[in-house]
Amino acid sequence: MTVVRRRDDRRVGWLFLLPVIAGFQIFYAYPTVRGVWYSLTDYSLLNEPTFVGGDNYRKLIGDEQFWNALKVTGYYVVVNIVSQTLLALGLAALMHRLTRSVVLRAALLVPWLVPNVTIGLLWAWLLDPDLGFVNHLLGTTVSFNSPNWAMPLVALVNSWAYTGYTALLLYAGMLQVPQHLYESASIDGASEVRMFRSITLPLIRPILALVLVVSMIGSFQIFDTVAVVYGGKAPIPETRVIYYYIYQQAFTYFHMGYAAAVAMVLVVVLGVLTFVQLRMLRASRSDLT
Amino acid sequence: MFANLRPGRVVAWIILTTALVLTIFPFYWMVRTALTPAADLYAGSTSLWPDHATLINFRRVLGLVDAAEARAAGGSGAQINFLRYTLNSMIYSGSIALVQTFCCAMAGYAFARLRFPGRDLAFGIIVAALMVPPIFTLLPNFVLAKQLGVLNTIPGLVLPSLLMTPFAVFFLRQFFLSIPREVEEAALLEGVGPWGMFWRIVLPMSRGPLITIGLTTIVWSWKDYLWPLLVGKGEETRVLTVGLGVFLQQSPNRAPDWTGLMAGSVLSVIPVLLLLIFLGKRLVESLNFSGLK
Numbered sequence: 001m002t003v004v005r006r007r008d009d010r011r012v013g014w015l016f017l018l019p020v021i022a023g024f025q026i027f028y029a030y031p032t033v034r035g036v037w038y039s040l041t042d043y044s045l046l047n048e049p050t051f052v053g054g055d056n057y058r059k060l061i062g063d064e065q066f067w068n069a070l071k072v073t074g075y076y077v078v079v080n081i082v083s084q085t086l087l088a089l090g091l092a093a094l095m096h097r098l099t100r101s102v103v104l105r106a107a108l109l110v111p112w113l114v115p116n117v118t119i120g121l122l123w124a125w126l127l128d129p130d131l132g133f134v135n136h137l138l139g140t141t142v143s144f145n146s147p148n149w150a151m152p153l154v155a156l157v158n159s160w161a162y163t164g165y166t167a168l169l170l171y172a173g174m175l176q177v178p179q180h181l182y183e184s185a186s187i188d189g190a191s192e193v194r195m196f197r198s199i200t201l202p203l204i205r206p207i208l209a210l211v212l213v214v215s216m217i218g219s220f221q222i223f224d225t226v227a228v229v230y231g232g233k234a235p236i237p238e239t240r241v242i243y244y245y246i247y248q249q250a251f252t253y254f255h256m257g258y259a260a261a262v263a264m265v266l267v268v269v270l271g272v273l274t275f276v277q278l279r280m281l282r283a284s285r286s287d288l289t
Numbered sequence: 290m291f292a293n294l295r296p297g298r299v300v301a302w303i304i305l306t307t308a309l310v311l312t313i314f315p316f317y318w319m320v321r322t323a324l325t326p327a328a329d330l331y332a333g334s335t336s337l338w339p340d341h342a343t344l345i346n347f348r349r350v351l352g353l354v355d356a357a358e359a360r361a362a363g364g365s366g367a368q369i370n371f372l373r374y375t376l377n378s379m380i381y382s383g384s385i386a387l388v389q390t391f392c393c394a395m396a397g398y399a400f401a402r403l404r405f406p407g408r409d410l411a412f413g414i415i416v417a418a419l420m421v422p423p424i425f426t427l428l429p430n431f432v433l434a435k436q437l438g439v440l441n442t443i444p445g446l447v448l449p450s451l452l453m454t455p456f457a458v459f460f461l462r463q464f465f466l467s468i469p470r471e472v473e474e475a476a477l478l479e480g481v482g483p484w485g486m487f488w489r490i491v492l493p494m495s496r497g498p499l500i501t502i503g504l505t506t507i508v509w510s511w512k513d514y515l516w517p518l519l520v521g522k523g524e525e526t527r528v529l530t531v532g533l534g535v536f537l538q539q540s541p542n543r544a545p546d547w548t549g550l551m552a553g554s555v556l557s558v559i560p561v562l563l564l565l566i567f568l569g570k571r572l573v574e575s576l577n578f579s580g581l582k
Binding site: 008009010012013014016017019020021022023024026027028029030031032034035038045090091094095097098099102103104105106107108109110111112113114115116117118121122123124125126128131133136160164165168169172192217220221223224227228231232243246247250251256259260263264266267270271274 | 297298301302304305308309311312313315316318319322330331333335392393395396398399400403404405406408411414415418420421422423424425426427428429430431432433435448449450451452453455458482483484487508511512513514515519529530533534537538540545547550551554557558561562564565569570572573574576
């Protein structure tokens with residue numbers, strides 16, 4: 001065996017990697033380098049990029065719209081992640097203790113399968129101030145144009161869309177918890193709430209942390225929803241999130257260099273957040289092992 | 290086990306049922322609106338079933354009626370063809386899922402099983418790219434597509450994700466690492482080369498994860514909006530999400546053409562719903578992070 005193991009698969013190895021390396025070089029590595037370069041240039045898509053050093057970054061510091069975009073995105077991420085994770089945790093725990101039904105799980109997954117564009121349109125319609133069914137039902141007139149409500153609504157709509165999916169991920173983690181723990185706890189007279197706090201929650205912590213990291217990174221990339229709920233027009237300042245701001249700078253105003261600089265900031269923010277969260281993830285290995 | 294908890298169990302079921310209703314009802318309302326004549330809608334109809342159910346909204350978004358009839362039914366009368374958009378969406382997500390899964394399986398296998406210098410470094414670089422948010426590479430990729438002259442073509446649409454995503458490579462490598470080596474070692478002794486091993490032994494053993502990653506890729510690319518919006522806005526290459534966005538902007542001035550929009554929305558849901566009905570068990574059970582380290 002060891003003789004075979006020591007073979008050198010140099011030629012065939014790189015052949016196996018060829019398509020992936022090609023795709024990576026052209027559409028990941030090269031554009032990453034180019035993106036960094038653009039962020040140091042004045043580039044309008046029509047001219048040749050001209051080097052301007054740190055000008056874009058200096059401009060960014062004084063750009064109120066940029067800070068506003070960062071702020072509303074942060075607000076969105078907090079409302080979205082907190083509501084979505086708590087609801088998903090609750091749903092997963094209920095499913096875990098009640099049923100193994102595949103049909104139920106499949107039904108909860110439906111909103112995840114649907115494009116965010118469709119979800120945005122559907123809720124723009126349900127929340128239409130005059131004709132929307134939700135407003136009709138609740139006797140309200142809130143919509144994505146209400147400055148105070150717009151962002152929480154966008155966040156809740158996306159929580160609605162992703163709660164089922166998140167719940168299924170957490171549920172899969174709960175299935176790993178040995179059943180006998182619940183049986184002995186039950187014999188000892190522990191309540192369901194107590195079992196959730198002392199058994200389920202500590203034992204799924206690593207998966208919960210991983211789900212949090214992944215959904216938070218995804219959450220920062222909110223774009224589709226705000227791009228459609230205003231009928232194809234630009235969102236109001238309260239919902240002009242960072243992704244939309246980059247898109248607007250690049251493709252409405254043709255400030256490609258500046259857009260790249262804003263995108264660089266997003267890279268750094270996400271990098272720091274992921275690093276912090278992964279550190280916390282490592283510090284919280286499951287008590288199971 | 291729950292004998293002493295009956296009331297609690299009832300409450301738990303009530304909560305689950307409520308969650309289910311809240312999940313599904315908006316989709317019911319989507320269908321209901323799509324079946325409603327626009328005139329009824331603006332008259333404020335909110336009954337659970339439309340009073341004069343009609344298919345006109347579907348017919349007009351599928352481009353089956355002429356402009357005058359579409360305008361009469363509440364549309365803008367502009368040319369719109371959701372049949373083509375659906376087809377484009379299928380080509381887009383189908384080709385990406387197929388080619389990407391295959392290429393990433395090859396790479397995942399090489400990273401997990403073949404031995405050659407530079408392997409771990411290459412893998413590390415690819416995994417590091419997981420950290421770069423898509424918008425960062427999207428800007429230069431758009432410039433690249435423009436320079437290559439592939440804007441508004443299918444190749445321009447699919448190319449950036451056709452060959453790989455870092456996640457698929459990572460996912461499949463982790464899986465290949467987890468399968469026992471015994472089978473491959475037996476085959477090695479019989480003189481099976483790396484390609485035969487991959488094609489005849491490892492791939493057939495890995496149907497589950499391959500379907501998982503393939504399905505996930507189909508779903509994500511089905512939902513894609515920003516890239517197709519930038520690169521495929523032309524009539525010929527519009528995917529469903531872009532078609533919906535364009536249709537939204539064409540709405541006649543007074544208000545969005547809700548009945549038409551909901552008909553188009555229903556069309557964007559049906560194919561993935563079919564996927565769920567036929568592959569639901571597989572899809573539901575594949576959503577699992579526990580195996581990933």
